[in-house]
Amino acid sequence: MARMKFLCDAERCIECNSCVTACKNENEVPWGVNRRRVVTLQDGEPGEKSISVACMHCTDAPCAAVCPVDCFYTTEEGVVLHDKDQCIGCGYCFYACPFGAPQYPQQEAFGVRGKMDKCTFCSGGPEEDNSLAEHEKYGSNRLAEGKLPLCAEMCSTKALLAGDGDIVADIYRQRTLRRGGRPQTWGWDKAYGSDV
Amino acid sequence: MMATKMLKQRIGVLPVVILGTLLMSGCIEQEIEQNLHEPGEYKGKTDPFLKMSGTQEFTDKLEQRLQQIQTDR
Numbered sequence: 001m002a003r004m005k006f007l008c009d010a011e012r013c014i015e016c017n018s019c020v021t022a023c024k025n026e027n028e029v030p031w032g033v034n035r036r037r038v039v040t041l042q043d044g045e046p047g048e049k050s051i052s053v054a055c056m057h058c059t060d061a062p063c064a065a066v067c068p069v070d071c072f073y074t075t076e077e078g079v080v081l082h083d084k085d086q087c088i089g090c091g092y093c094f095y096a097c098p099f100g101a102p103q104y105p106q107q108e109a110f111g112v113r114g115k116m117d118k119c120t121f122c123s124g125g126p127e128e129d130n131s132l133a134e135h136e137k138y139g140s141n142r143l144a145e146g147k148l149p150l151c152a153e154m155c156s157t158k159a160l161l162a163g164d165g166d167i168v169a170d171i172y173r174q175r176t177l178r179r180g181g182r183p184q185t186w187g188w189d190k191a192y193g194s195d196v
Numbered sequence: 197m198m199a200t201k202m203l204k205q206r207i208g209v210l211p212v213v214i215l216g217t218l219l220m221s222g223c224i225e226q227e228i229e230q231n232l233h234e235p236g237e238y239k240g241k242t243d244p245f246l247k248m249s250g251t252q253e254f255t256d257k258l259e260q261r262l263q264q265i266q267t268d269r
Contacts, residue, residue, distance in 0.1 A: 001250065002258065070237055070238055075245065075250070123245060124245060127241075127243075127244075148261050167259060171267060
């Protein structure tokens with residue numbers, strides 16, 4: 001069974017933010033909400049690297065584990081989706097998510113949160129496929145049309161990959177072999193030091 | 197006279213209260229599982245996309261798309 005995954009190749013990402021723009025345009029994401037962001041590490045220093053981050057559609061999603069109203073579900077492809085009609089905008093998923101993926105539109109004064117919004121891997125939500133209701137609540141459903149997320153499909157350097165985790169890993173492995181090693185801007189050495 | 201009548205009434209109620217308390221405290225506590233909320237079970241609407249999701253045809257389509265669009269040319 002295919003499990004959908006995102007992978008951003010830091011060696012290829014040029015911080016053009018076209019993935020962010022593509023996502024916002026395709027899904028008509030409201031102002032102030034970013035389903036995808038480009039994070040730059042060692043900004044302005046030699047060895048600067050950027051990675052595009054959104055919901056990583058975790059296999060054991062912590063957002064789903066902490067949701068008090070159980071509005072999360074996972075498709076057969078491993079895409080983590082949620083029901084906005086069920087969501088109460090409590091913000092627990094935001095605290096639980098290690099990637100800061102859940103976003104909340106500010107709809108009222110005094111910082112009252114709206115319904116949570118996050119990357120859907122361009123597969124909409126629990127509404128009729130590609131209906132107006134689905135588009136308004138969750139954005140486009142490209143997967144139902146046999147397409148993959150637009151952020152990855154229009155990445156000019158093919159840094160961002162989205163699709164079956166096994167194939168994505170194969171593509172990355174081939175690139176790494178060609179390059180002779182993977183960057184250590186992020187990863188084990190960055191987190192724990194090279195001597196661990 | 198009135199005070200004596202009230203006292204008698206109160207004394208009459210007292211055994212009932214004591215008996216009731218004893219009966220209630222003597223009850224065996226039964227372990228009842230109260231499931232007010234079933235955690236981890238999706239409570240929202242059913243997604244029609246799930247019918248298509250997971251089929252071999254759909255998986256093949258997405259695989260073909262990935263190879264076609266996202267691999268180096």
